[in-house]
């Protein structure tokens with residue numbers, strides 16, 4: 351099969367049918383590959399809003415929407431194989447198209463897509479060997495913490511959890527045995543900011559072979575490109591902003607070093623966690639609207655963070671000047687994202703707020719078009735045991751808001767009603783304010 355599709359059509363085709371289908375060989379030979387090679391990385395770079403939408407494919411029918419190659423296996427041109435694809439676990443044209451599109455958007459030389467964000471982390475951790483040391487944060491998504499705990503208990507991996515917002519705490523545990531540094535920024539759910547560039551440089555100095563991996567789920571490639579700051583691997587849960595509608599699970603990995611890309615591809619093919627053709631298609635569709643969704647989500651989140659702060663709540667959001675690492679975040683990222691958390695001072699009050707909200711759905715996850723409210727200690731981070739949560743000063747009353755694209759006034763009104771109904775605020779002559787236990791220390 352021709353990669354360029356430039357071979358002459360088969361001479362056997364009748365002239366009338368050739369007129370009707372000028373680019374198609376009716377005997378089935380030398381058809382251009384479809385839809386690969388998709389969005390070329392080396393071509394002209396447009397602004398991100400354009401790049402998100404713009405894709406090219408060599409589809410034989412010039413389909414506007416890239417076809418779903420819902421096929422487990424592919425016929426080969428000879429007994430020795432020879433086809434570009436042989437089996438969907440190893441590769442699939444729809445998945446390839448998505449991977450090339452994402453590589454372009456993520457400023458990467460290669461992207462790989464798998465069945466969930468946790469599958470992406472699982473693939474990364476397959477690079478570890480017993481005795482290897484991993485340095486990571488003390489505030490991490492619960493599932494990440496769980497997988498690292500499993501590996502330290504059962505896989506002989508030594509995991510150091512430190513406060514990654516403090517570079518000196520990281521350098522204290524870095525050594526030539528550190529083969530991986532795993533960073534989340536902003537962290538989920540305490541919204542702590544980590545200096546990717548400084549930590550990556552320190553890690554590479556301690557061990558030049560150390561792989562600095564960044565979970566970019568909270569930001570998406572629209573707002574942050576960790577590879578440009580010195581990371582070796584960036585991964586994201588595609589379940590969140592990249593797809594944006596909570597209708598699929600996906601994970602994305604991206605690298606600049608093609609040798610690392612090959613090492614990551616191996617476990618994907620070997621274990622079969624590559625993203626299915628249909629979910630690849632859905633994710634490609636979703637990513638095209640990333641900018642319009644994120645712009646709206648972010649401006650809503652800013653208004654909601656300001657609303658809560660102005661009424662005396664301790665709010666964690668990097669779009670607020672009161673965030674202790676406001677400057678650091680803005681030196682790395684192009685926006686604050688749409689996840690924020692706040693405290694009420696009382697677990698029962700927090701529970702009542704969550705249960706009183708109507709527009710805000712009580713759900714885990716984030717990055718979707720509709721707004722969500724949750725209590726991380728009981729939901730997304732329940733897999734971190736209570737003792738560890740206490741050691742890491744994880745507030746049990748924390749409420750996480752994952753802001754969607756709805757009308758900001760409606761979201762604020764619903765939240766305000768929930769705050770009043772739950773007794774989280776006291777009404778004054780001037781309006782209302784958080785009960786004293788909830789105010790910023």
Ligand SMILES: Cc1ncc(COP(=O)(O)O)c(C=O)c1O
Pocket residue numbers: 466467468469491493494534538565567568586587588589590599600601
């Ligand atoms: C920061 C972060 N990373 C990774 C994941 C894992 O993604 P997934 O649910 O797609 O496995 C999640 C949530 O699940 C998350 O919040």
Ligand SMILES: N[C@@H](CCSC[C@H](N)C(=O)O)C(=O)O
Pocket residue numbers: 491493538713714715716729730731733
């Ligand atoms: N029951 C799930 C919880 C998923 S939490 C999803 C998301 N990352 C979030 O932070 O809300 C589990 O055990 O993983």
